[in-house]
Amino acid sequence: MATTLRRLAFYSSGLLVMCIAGLPVIGLTLGLWPPVELSWHDVSRFVEYNGLTTSILNSLFLSLAAPVIAWYVAFLVYSQYRFSPAWQSLEKRLSPLLSLPHLAVALGLVYLFSSGGLLWNSIAVPEWLSLPRKSLLTMMLALTIKEVPFFLLIFGALGRQLPIKSWLLQGRALGHSEAASWWLLVFPALLKQSRLALLAAMAYCLSVLDISLLVGPNIPQLYAVVLYHWQTGFSAIEQSQAFIANLVLLLLLGVLVAAIYLHEWLAVKRIHYHGVMAHRLKMASLGRLFSYWLVSFSVLSIAILVTFFLWSVGWNSQSHISSADLSFTLWQAEWFFMQTPLFNSLVIGLISSGVGVGVSLLALELQQQKQTYLPDYLWLMAILLPQLSMVYGWQIAHTAFSGGYGMSWVVLAHVPFTFAYSYLVLRGPFQSIDRRYELLAASFGFSYWQRWWLIRFRLLSPALLSAFAIAFSVSMAQYISTLMIGAGRVVTITTEAVAIASGNEQGITAVYILVQAVLPFMVFLIASILAHRLRGSVNVTYH
Amino acid sequence: MLHITDCQISADDWLIALPNIAIASGELCVITGPSGIGKSTLLHWLLGDVVQHVNISGTISLNNVQLNSLKIEQRRIGLLMQDVLLFPHLNVLDNICFALPADGGMWGTKNPTKHQRKAQALAMLESIDMAHLAHHTSEQLSGGERSRVGLIRALANEPQALLMDEPFSALDPKTSAQVSEWAFHHLRSKGVPSIMVSHDINAIPAHAQHLDLAQYYRRI
Amino acid sequence: MMWQIFSLLGLTSRSLPVLPRHVLIVLMFYVGFASAVNAQQATASQVQWQQILKQAQGQTVYFYAWGGAKPVNDYLRWASKEIASRYKIRLQHVKVADITEALSRLKAEDGGKSAIDLLWVNGENFSYLKEQNLLLGELNSRIPNTSLLANEQLPLDSDFGVPIDGFEVPWGVGQFNLIARSEVFNEATVTPSTLLAAAKQYPGRISYPRPPEFHGTTFLKQLLVALTHSDKRLYAPVTDAAQTELLPVLWAYLEQLHPLTWQQGKAFPSSNTEQLGLFQQNQLVMAVSFNPNQLFKEQSANKIPQSAQRLVFSLGAITNSHNLAIPKGAQSPEAAMVVIDFLLSEFAQTQKLTGEWGDPAVIKALVDEAATLPAQQELHSSWQQVIEALWQQRYGA
Structure with missing residues (x-):
């Protein structure tokens, strides 16, 4: 009887996990197909589209380079700060930039550092030093800067479960410098454990639209923009082009997945070579540069926030600092209209990220019990698949079921995303937990679920907090899914902010972007403070 | 009294047939042997953990109760490892509280309150002059301190037997000698039958049984 | 009626x-x-309307x-x-x-x-x-x-x-107009040649939204109308002959214009609003709009110089x-x-x-x-797709 019950529980929770993780695939299967039959003519038209190859190569390069560079920067920063007293303040200072939308970072960067921008106007800097308004470089910089704190957050969650201190100790005992030990011993482990985060960042860079339009090169346009134009043109020709383009997008994702494994293999091989040959690592000394990161990062965050604040109080290029008549009228006028959207965002964010974190824990636990882990990318479908087609498919299903436009449907539409992101944060920490802790607890007489709750859950709680905060910010950022499923009945601060930002009006855009960032900021901040309180297995040491 | 009978450790091409072992209350049995021969695995098997790489068969009985079919949490056998593995999310006092039996055990009050449990744990720390470390965390302790807290934590659970996997080998020789002497004394006075795996033949106390696995090893 | x-x-x-x-x-x-x-009909429809109101x-x-x-x-x-x-x-x-x-x-x-x-x-x-x-x-x-x-x-x-x-x-109603700094154009109307002259005088500071953004496409239509002296065939469905006769003059013009535009034509603003932003920040000397009153609204909000002026193409503003x-x-x-x-x-x-x-x-x-x-008059809609497709073919990469 007990076995039957347990089996029933196992399979029903398995079913639940599959449903959530499978929603993206269902959406795509419903939403991908073109309205008309495809002919070879469509394919050749697609191939002949002027600049397509460059678009694809640019996008591919961007989505490979930006996340990988961000990863390495984050690794170097992490190695500099992990055991310094500044680590705690670093984790807290990540919050503002983590919570600002990508678009805001791009806007801020361009405004501050391009020619005619704020800084470049106030101090005479040569033209060639300024950041181009639209280029691959600008786009890459914006994405890289924004992804670094994301990886640091992931490393923070991972590092608590890895005996980094003792690895470093052993490395130094064997005669390597501390910096070299980071590369030789910590790097391979972190790279492997944060594979999912890297994949998510790459998929994001490949498909991001708003930043591509704003700062991306547009002769030719980035691939995401080309795809968007086809997808939102409704002629039969455009729809068939969009279909082919979506298939190519899936192919590109395959390339990215392969590239991640290839990079990992090459990098680890190279590191092992150095380790085996006991070569001195020249790049190891590079790390010290990154000890200045916290300062420069904080300055940049503050500069962006100040810029947005100035815009929001009516400051523009016509005003002079002395004569600027700054006023809070925009804030006062909009505040009344922002309360309901803010409240909706908060409720949807809390519920969907709670469910997302719960289901990903369940998914990990089920795999742990079965002792088989499914391939990573299966769990990240919501992040990987072309979003517009996927959500369109959901919309078709939602309409067919005559589903209402209530908040619960919107929550359901957010859960695949919050699930995918919390899974990618939790997977590493969950698997890295030293099982001997649970063995010890068992020897003290604790049953399986008691151990799970008293040991595994507690050790994971800092990572759970990070996962929750990321999931919350992901839910907060949902525009298309909220709009398409909520149908305007469920208005969130993001559906407002994205629509308003599409008009490029500085003042009002700044107000909404700042307000949009407030909730995730608070969640990130609370999570980082709580994580330090709860400790988890911080600074694991082995002797 | 801990009995291990008809015990065999086997892999693809070798086999160890152990003699029957009987360890009385307060008695210590030291198992030695070259590395890779399955010393630690034997401990994990005794504990009730899943055994990998080798097969182990045999009967374990503790105070005339056969343990083989029981889960780890039902066996009441303690474990002390080289990495003491104090729970990192708990301080020293809470680590000990964690191990205290839920019903209060033999020496404490029946169904104690949280306050009483803490007092009991503190008393145990006081008995080894470590009460001042009660609110420290694992990383703030020295190696010797950590080993002592680990043993106290293991004993707080009132195990019927204790398994030790090279518990003091990470300590420097002087501390190791001090702590192990203190530990054996403590175990004897509590009357717990114990098994210790060690690679150091010279560190075997005079009163202990000694089992060298290499003696029973044969290739097949 | x-x-x-x-x-x-x-x-x-x-x-x-x-x-x-x-x-x-x-x-x-x-x-x-x-x-x-x-x-009579009116009373009937009035009754109907009352019902609708109810x-x-x-x-x-x-x-x-x-x-x-x-x-x-x-x-x-x-x-x-x-x-x-x-x-x-x-x-x-x-x-x-x-x-x-x-x-x-x-x-x-x-x-x-x-x-x-x-x-x-x-x-x-x-x-x-x-x-x-x-x-x-x-x-x-x-x-x-x-x-x-x-x-x-x-x-x-x-x-x-x-x-x-x-x-x-x-x-x-939208009427296509340009907003420019006062010193850029001397007259109240714009022709392809005054635009080119302005581009020469202010190299890198003139641009238009990248087609198929519809402000950008309209900008091209305005140029085409002016360059072909409002050829009648523009208001009828596109034919191959009309295309081959009328469009080359536009491309020839753009070949001259693009090297003088913002970022030498290697990038264009993504939308009219982005271009307006660049104008506000004095990166560009010209913006485009479909709202004839945009100039006054921007001025009264003090977002652009008070001296900025509104201009239309000399043959009239495309209106829709x-x-x-x-x-x-x-x-x-x-x-x-x-x-x-x-x-x-x-x-x-x-x-x-x-x-x-x-x-x-x-x-x-x-x-x-x-x-x-x-x-x-607005061009026949079939011209829009042709212009956009050929622009992409010529300048899109």
Whole structure:
């Protein structure tokens, strides 16, 4: 009887996990197909589209380079700060930039550092030093800067479960410098454990639209923009082009997945070579540069926030600092209209990220019990698949079921995303937990679920907090899914902010972007403070 | 009294047939042997953990109760490892509280309150002059301190037997000698039958049984 | 009713004074007769309208409209308040970043029950919806205030060459104009050659939104009209011959212009709003707009220099309307009609024109010929796709 019950529980929770993780695939299967039959003519038209190859190569390069560079920067920063007293303040200072939308970072960067921008106007800097308004470089910089704190957050969650201190100790005992030990011993482990985060960042860079339009090169346009134009043109020709383009997008994702494994293999091989040959690592000394990161990062965050604040109080290029008549009228006028959207965002964010974190824990636990882990990318479908087609498919299903436009449907539409992101944060920490802790607890007489709750859950709680905060910010950022499923009945601060930002009006855009960032900021901040309180297995040491 | 009978450790091409072992209350049995021969695995098997790489068969009985079919949490056998593995999310006092039996055990009050449990744990720390470390965390302790807290934590659970996997080998020789002497004394006075795996033949106390696995090893 | 008769006879209001007197008398007689018949019809439709007003009470109208312009959003907030107190209807502005998001929903709903009651649409999006039969028709005969529309003065019958046929109702008018710093152009109108001269004088500081963004495409159309001296074939469906004869002059012009534009033509602003931002930051000396009053609004908000000026192309500003449509599956079609009726009222149109938004009115009472820019007919819609496709082919990479 007990076995039957347990089996029933196992399979029903398995079913639940599959449903959530499978929603993206269902959406795509419903939403991908073109309205008309495809002919070879469509394919050749697609191939002949002027600049397509460059678009694809640019996008591919961007989505490979930006996340990988961000990863390495984050690794170097992490190695500099992990055991310094500044680590705690670093984790807290990540919050503002983590919570600002990508678009805001791009806007801020361009405004501050391009020619005619704020800084470049106030101090005479040569033209060639300024950041181009639209280029691959600008786009890459914006994405890289924004992804670094994301990886640091992931490393923070991972590092608590890895005996980094003792690895470093052993490395130094064997005669390597501390910096070299980071590369030789910590790097391979972190790279492997944060594979999912890297994949998510790459998929994001490949498909991001708003930043591509704003700062991306547009002769030719980035691939995401080309795809968007086809997808939102409704002629039969455009729809068939969009279909082919979506298939190519899936192919590109395959390339990215392969590239991640290839990079990992090459990098680890190279590191092992150095380790085996006991070569001195020249790049190891590079790390010290990154000890200045916290300062420069904080300055940049503050500069962006100040810029947005100035815009929001009516400051523009016509005003002079002395004569600027700054006023809070925009804030006062909009505040009344922002309360309901803010409240909706908060409720949807809390519920969907709670469910997302719960289901990903369940998914990990089920795999742990079965002792088989499914391939990573299966769990990240919501992040990987072309979003517009996927959500369109959901919309078709939602309409067919005559589903209402209530908040619960919107929550359901957010859960695949919050699930995918919390899974990618939790997977590493969950698997890295030293099982001997649970063995010890068992020897003290604790049953399986008691151990799970008293040991595994507690050790994971800092990572759970990070996962929750990321999931919350992901839910907060949902525009298309909220709009398409909520149908305007469920208005969130993001559906407002994205629509308003599409008009490029500085003042009002700044107000909404700042307000949009407030909730995730608070969640990130609370999570980082709580994580330090709860400790988890911080600074694991082995002797 | 801990009995291990008809015990065999086997892999693809070798086999160890152990003699029957009987360890009385307060008695210590030291198992030695070259590395890779399955010393630690034997401990994990005794504990009730899943055994990998080798097969182990045999009967374990503790105070005339056969343990083989029981889960780890039902066996009441303690474990002390080289990495003491104090729970990192708990301080020293809470680590000990964690191990205290839920019903209060033999020496404490029946169904104690949280306050009483803490007092009991503190008393145990006081008995080894470590009460001042009660609110420290694992990383703030020295190696010797950590080993002592680990043993106290293991004993707080009132195990019927204790398994030790090279518990003091990470300590420097002087501390190791001090702590192990203190530990054996403590175990004897509590009357717990114990098994210790060690690679150091010279560190075997005079009163202990000694089992060298290499003696029973044969290739097949 | 009257304008329909005139246009039946092939007359326009401008040609009226030259008619022989006796024709006029006959005509007036006919009109008088017609209005007597109309009176009966009018009472019938008035009854119908009263019913619609009654049904509309308590309904909510979900109005899908682009949410990127604060003045528009504010105007709709104002309208919501008015509509709530007058008709007991809740008007809910669903802000979208791109109206295609609404189209995608209508497509998914496939003509069934819709979450959209009203949408702000024009151009190819309207053409798609009409062709897919997703819109409620006969709006003109159902909504009383459509009789106020200034059909004689403004091109309100077709939307980018597609006949409106009562499937949408004009709400406002766009007229393509340039906003430039005062020193850039010496005259009040722009020709391709003055534009080129300006580009030479201000290298790197002139640009236009990247086609297929429709401001950018319109900019190209304006150039094409000017360069071909408004060739008649531009207003008829594209033929291969017309293409090969007319377009090369545009490409030849762009070959000269592009090296002088912003980033040497290796990048273009993504939208008119982005270009306006660059103009505000003095990166560009020129911006484009479909709102003839944008200049004054930007100036009064002190976002651009007070000396900036508005210019149109010398053959006139391409003029078209932006419109309101009701999906077939709308849940509150009655209330949506009432909302349209209100938005066409003189009260609401005045507020739209004189308020923060400054969008030109579409009703007779408010069309100010003096304030209206000289209009240029919209090209046949087939030219748009050709221009966009060939531009992409030549300059898109």
